[in-house]
Amino acid sequence: MALLTSVPAKTPGHGAAPAAAGRDRFVDAIRAFGTIAVLLLHWLIPVVGWDGQRLAIGNALSAGQGWLVTWPLQVIPLMFFAAGAAAWCSRGDATAPVPFLRRRLGRLLPPVIVFVLVWAMVLAPAALALGVPAAAVARGASIAPQLLWFVAVYLLLSLATPLLLRAYHRYGLGLVLPLAGAAVAVDAARFxxxxxxxxxxxxxxxxxxxxxxLGFGYADGRFRNVPRRALVAVAAASVLVLALLVAAGPYPASMVGLPGDTMSNMNPPTICLLLVTGFQVPIALLARGPVLRALRYRPVGRAVGFVQARSMTLYLWHLTAMFVLVGVVLFGLHRQLPVAWSAGWWATRPLWYGVLIALTAVLVRVFGRVELRAPRPPRSARALAGYTGIGCLFAALLLVITTGTMATGPFGPQTVALLLGALGATLLVLSRRPAAAPAGGRNLRP
Known part of the structure; x- marks a missing residue:
């Protein structure tokens, strides 16, 4: 999630065209906001009980009007908007898929591989050794990797980026209409x-x-002259249509999957998430000026820079921090978590979030260096290795998307997906060709 975003701002307006060099701090702010929103939403969810034999897991958002929280905090559309802006800035090498993917995924895959290996080889065995019931460890080990769906979709979009860029150069933002229409057709065929x-x-x-x-369009300056009134109108219309769809059915009110719902708007995604995109992106563009002004204050700018540079680490490890806290409460202190939305639940939220922030900070301190350290792969390789690596990654993401993540045990299709992904990443690293030598005969390091 920590991606290159060299999309500088021209003015603090809501849709200023990016210049040729530098970073767009607004895109950094979107990524930081999205990361924090994901953490806050996930930490709000757990309803966990242990009766000595069985671990009961619920969802606080299933109670009452909890689903309302998901409309503003389901920020994955904003994360892909930011990713699209970053892809536009890397478009110079996107016509060569292997170097493009190597550059885009160089910081994405190492944290993921470390996360999976640490969970499989360290955390799960350590929890069992500490006396945590095997059933609880199994549930945690099956839930934690579910976060990898984002990585799978990001890989899919990265693989499609060269094709999307060519189509965008020809059709511009008009390409959004057939894609949205195709999504509507899919839902119509299903429901x-x-x-x-x-x-x-x-x-x-x-x-x-x-x-x-839409991230392409932002980075390309297509929103520069869009009136604020038009952005407000699009956002309001999207909220209205979303409310009508939810009221009419079959779509659930929550923008994330909840226990008891007959279907999910997230897996697979429905047109409801197009409408979430339809109000979140205009609101973000409307907030661009105030956000850039806030970023002029050094503490704000530093906080945004810290979060966005470690966004994948935060994303991957925040649930682990929550599992540690839940485990300490249930199996260490032998206490039950308070009932969601009760007075006791509200009273413990400051302590709950404070401890989770502290635990996550420790994990980021330990594992954040993996994301921050830019890899320098070997220069000798063959193009065939790169294209084979792309194929392995594509097969792996298809397995993850179609079968879920680690839901069928350690020897199911998810293990195959992990092995294919690791092989593909390795081949992409090995595929890097020697840099062109300058006139003096020496190679310049990138």
Whole structure:
């Protein structure tokens, strides 16, 4: 999630065109805000009980009007919007898929690989050794890797970026309309015509490519002259249509999957998330000026820089921090968590979030260096290794998207996906060609 964003701002306006060099701090702020929003939402969710034999897991958002929280805090559309802006800035090498993917994924994959290995080889065995019940460890080990769905979709969009860039250069933001129309057609086939459920996974590309392309448009300056009134109108219309769709059904009110819902708006994604994109992106553009002014204050700018540079580490490890806290409460202190939304629940939220922030800070301190350290892969390799690596990554992400993450045990398709992903990443690193030598005969280091 910590991606290159060399998209500088021209003015503090809501849609100023990026210049040719530097960083767009607004995109950094979007990524930082999105990361923090994900953490806050996930830390709000747990309803966990232990009766001595069985671990009962619920969701606080399932109670009452908790689903309302998901409309502003389901910020994945904003994260893909920021990723699209970053992709636009890297478009110079996107016509060569291997170096483009190597550059884009160089900081993404190492934290993921470390996360999976630490969970499999250290955390799960350590929890068992400390006396945590095997059933609880198994549930935690099955939930933690579910975060990797974002990585799978990001890989898919990265693989599609060269094609999307060529299409964008030809059609501009007009490309958004057929993608949105395709998403509507998929939902219509599923819910009106009784089509098979697997059709919904086509929307993994159709739905998430829309904010990604809007990121192209932002970085390209397409929103420079859009009136504020138009942005307000689009946001308001998106909220209204989303409310009507939820009221009419079959879409659930929550923008994340909840226990008891007959379906999820997230897996596979539905057109409801297009409408979330439709109000979140305009609101973000409207806030651009105030955000840039706030970033002029050194503490704010430093905080944003810290979070966005470690966004993947924060994303991957924040649930681990929560599992540690829940484990200490249930199995160390032998206490039950308070009932969601009760007076006791509200009273403990400051302590709950404070401890989680502290635990996550420790994990970021330990594992953040993996994300911050830019890899310098060997220079000798062959193009064939790169294209084979792309194929392995593509096969791995298809397995993750279609079968879930680590839900069928350690020897299921998820293990195959992990091995394919690791092989693909290794081949991409090895595929780096020697840098061109300058006139003096010496190679310049990048």
């Amino acid at each position: 009106l015509l009784g089509g098979p459920s697997w059709l919904g996974y086509l929307n993994v590309l159709f739905v998430w490519a829309v904010p990604y392309l």
